Amino acid sequence: MTAATVGAPAGGVLHGVGVGRRSVVGPVAQVRPAPTVPADAPLLVDGRPAEPAQVHAAVETAFADVAARLRTQADAATGTVRDVLAATAQMAADNALRTQVLARVDAGEPPVAALDAVVQMFAQMFEQAGGYLAERVTDLRSVRDRVVARTLGLPDPGVPALTRPSVVVARDLAPADTAALDLDNVLAIVTELGGPTGHTAIIAGQLGLPCVVRVAGATDLEDGVDVAVDASDGTVVVAPGDDVRAAVARRAEADRLLAQETGPGATADGHAVALLANIGTAADAERVGAGPVEGVGLFRTEVIFLERTTAPTQDEQAEAYAQALRAMGDRKVVVRTLDAGADKPLAFATQPDEENPALGVRGYRLVRSNPALVETQLAALGAAQAATGSTPWVMAPMIATPAEARDFAARARAAGVATVGVMVEIPAAALRAREILAEVDFVSLGTNDLAQYTMATDRLRGELADLLDVWQPAVLDLVAATARAGQELGKPVGVCGESAGDALMALVLTGLGVTSLSMSPGALPAVRFALRHHTREQCEQMARAALAASSAPQARADALALAEPQVRESLGW
Incomplete structure (x- = not known):
C-alpha cells in the first residue's frame, strides 16, 4: 500500500518479495529456532x-x-x-x-x-x-x-502456540511448520529466506494468507511488536502508525467488497476473458468448484506421481482425473500432463545425473526415455473423459518445437483425448507459436518458466527476483508473439503462470490478446474487478505502453498510469 511507505514510523520499513495482495496488522510471533547444541554434544x-x-x-x-x-x-x-x-x-x-x-x-x-x-x-x-x-x-x-x-530430548522447533491472531515470522518456514499453524490465529507469514515460488509461498497462497519472503532483518523483530504486512508491496512496517492502520482497514474493506462480485470475467465493454483457478489435486477441484470460478486453467498432475515409489496405475489416475472433472461439472478443466523429471525426480523413472536439471529431461521430454509413462497418463485421461462425458483440455509441458507438439497431439488423440494443447514456457516455443498452434487446439503460457528461460535466472533463487519480475519487457514480447499467433489462427491462448494473478498485469495480458487467465483462487476477485472497470481498448493501450518500456519497473509504471483512478484506489495500486 502506498500509505505504508509514506511517513513510516520510527521502526521503519522492511522490504521483501510479496506473495498475494492482501495486507494485515498484527503482533509478531517468532518461530522457535532449531536447537543450538554443540556438534560433539553427547546423548x-x-x-x-x-x-x-x-x-x-x-x-x-x-x-x-x-x-x-x-x-x-x-x-x-x-x-x-x-x-x-x-x-x-x-x-x-x-x-x-x-x-x-x-x-x-x-x-x-x-x-x-x-x-x-x-x-x-x-x-x-x-x-x-x-x-x-x-x-x-x-x-x-x-x-x-x-x-x-x-x-x-529437547523441545521440537517450530511455531509457538498462538493465543491471539499473529504474524508468524521465521528465518524460513518448513512445510511441517506451515501445516501446524493454527489458522484461526495466523494473519500473515514473513520469512527471511525463501522465494516467491517456494513451499512457504505456495502454501500461504493456498491458505489465503498474505506472505512476504526474503525480508532481511525479519528475525530481529521482537515478539509481540505490531507490524503491518503488505503482500502487494512486499513491505513490513514496524510499529505502524494510525495512517498505515487506516490504509490496511480500507484495503480489507475493499477486499470484502471485491469478493462479492462473482460474475464471469469480462472487460467493461463485454470482451470475455475466462477466469480460471490453478489446482494440484482432485480435492482442490472440489473446493474451488464450489466458488465463483469459470473452471480450472491448470491441473498440476505431477502431485499424483511425485511421492510414490511406483507409478500410479491407469485406473488410479483415471479416477483422480474423473473426480476433478465431476467436481467442475460443465466448466473447463485444463490438465497439464506430468511435469517431472530431473528437477522433480521420480523414484520409478530416475534420470541420469545432469549438470543443469532445469535444462534436462523434464516434462514431455520424458517420452524419450519412458514413453509408457506418458502413454499411460494419456490413456487415463481418455478413460476419464469417456467415464464422465466431460472433455478435459489436455496439454503437455516443456514443448520446444512444432514437431514435439505434433507428436504429443498424435499420442493424445490416439488415446481418445478430444482437446489437445501444449504449454508455451520455452522461448523457442513462443517464437514458433504459430507453427505450434497449427498442430494443436490451444496453448497456455507458463510465465514462471518462460521468465526463467528468457532471463537465464533460476526461478527459485529469491535474490534474483528482480530479473523474474512479471513485467520484464522481454518476457512480455514473447507473450505478445504467442497471443498474436492465437489471434491469427483463431485459437485460445491462456496464461497460467503467476502473472495471471496480478490484477494490473491481467489487464495488459488481456490487451495482448490472451483469452483466459488462471491463478490462485484468492487472486480472482481483484482480477475480475480490474477487468470490469476497463475497456478492451484501455487494456490494449496498457499493453502497448508496457511493451514499449525499457525495464520492468517502467513497464508497470507506464501501464499503471493508464489505469482507472477508481481501480487504483480500490486495489491499492
Whole structure:
C-alpha cells in the first residue's frame, strides 16, 4: 500500500518479495529456532554418556517418530499442504539418509555431528541439482532439526502456540511448520529466506494468507511488536502508525467488497476473458468448484506421481482425473500432463545425473526415455473423459518445437483425448507459436518458466527476483508473439503462470490478446474487478505502453498510469 511507505514510523520499513495482495496488522510471533547444541554434544542417559547401542536406538527412534508425526500431519491436511508434508515425511523416512547417519553413529561419531555431516552432504547435492531439489533443502534441514531435538530430548522447533491472531515470522518456514499453524490465529507469514515460488509461498497462497519472503532483518523483530504486512508491496512496517492502520482497514474493506462480485470475467465493454483457478489435486477441484470460478486453467498432475515409489496405475489416475472433472461439472478443466523429471525426480523413472536439471529431461521430454509413462497418463485421461462425458483440455509441458507438439497431439488423440494443447514456457516455443498452434487446439503460457528461460535466472533463487519480475519487457514480447499467433489462427491462448494473478498485469495480458487467465483462487476477485472497470481498448493501450518500456519497473509504471483512478484506489495500486 502506498500509505505504508509514506511517513513510516520510527521502526521503519522492511522490504521483501510479496506473495498475494492482501495486507494485515498484527503482533509478531517468532518461530522457535532449531536447537543450538554443540556438534560433539553427547546423548546422556541418567546423566551419563549413553552406550553406543543406546545412541543408535535413540537416533533410529527419532527418525521414525519424526516421519510418523509428519505423516499424521499430512493425513490431517488437504491439498498442497498435504502434499508437501508427505514429501517431508518421505524425506524423514529416507533409508539412505537414516542409514548413513547411523553408520557414522556406530563408528563412534556424536549424533549431532553425524546428522550435520550427512545432512550437509545431501543439501549440497540438492543445491547443485537446482530447481525442485534445491527448494527441498529447507525440508531436509527441518528434518535434521526435528531429529536432533527428538534424539536429545529437547523441545521440537517450530511455531509457538498462538493465543491471539499473529504474524508468524521465521528465518524460513518448513512445510511441517506451515501445516501446524493454527489458522484461526495466523494473519500473515514473513520469512527471511525463501522465494516467491517456494513451499512457504505456495502454501500461504493456498491458505489465503498474505506472505512476504526474503525480508532481511525479519528475525530481529521482537515478539509481540505490531507490524503491518503488505503482500502487494512486499513491505513490513514496524510499529505502524494510525495512517498505515487506516490504509490496511480500507484495503480489507475493499477486499470484502471485491469478493462479492462473482460474475464471469469480462472487460467493461463485454470482451470475455475466462477466469480460471490453478489446482494440484482432485480435492482442490472440489473446493474451488464450489466458488465463483469459470473452471480450472491448470491441473498440476505431477502431485499424483511425485511421492510414490511406483507409478500410479491407469485406473488410479483415471479416477483422480474423473473426480476433478465431476467436481467442475460443465466448466473447463485444463490438465497439464506430468511435469517431472530431473528437477522433480521420480523414484520409478530416475534420470541420469545432469549438470543443469532445469535444462534436462523434464516434462514431455520424458517420452524419450519412458514413453509408457506418458502413454499411460494419456490413456487415463481418455478413460476419464469417456467415464464422465466431460472433455478435459489436455496439454503437455516443456514443448520446444512444432514437431514435439505434433507428436504429443498424435499420442493424445490416439488415446481418445478430444482437446489437445501444449504449454508455451520455452522461448523457442513462443517464437514458433504459430507453427505450434497449427498442430494443436490451444496453448497456455507458463510465465514462471518462460521468465526463467528468457532471463537465464533460476526461478527459485529469491535474490534474483528482480530479473523474474512479471513485467520484464522481454518476457512480455514473447507473450505478445504467442497471443498474436492465437489471434491469427483463431485459437485460445491462456496464461497460467503467476502473472495471471496480478490484477494490473491481467489487464495488459488481456490487451495482448490472451483469452483466459488462471491463478490462485484468492487472486480472482481483484482480477475480475480490474477487468470490469476497463475497456478492451484501455487494456490494449496498457499493453502497448508496457511493451514499449525499457525495464520492468517502467513497464508497470507506464501501464499503471493508464489505469482507472477508481481501480487504483480500490486495489491499492
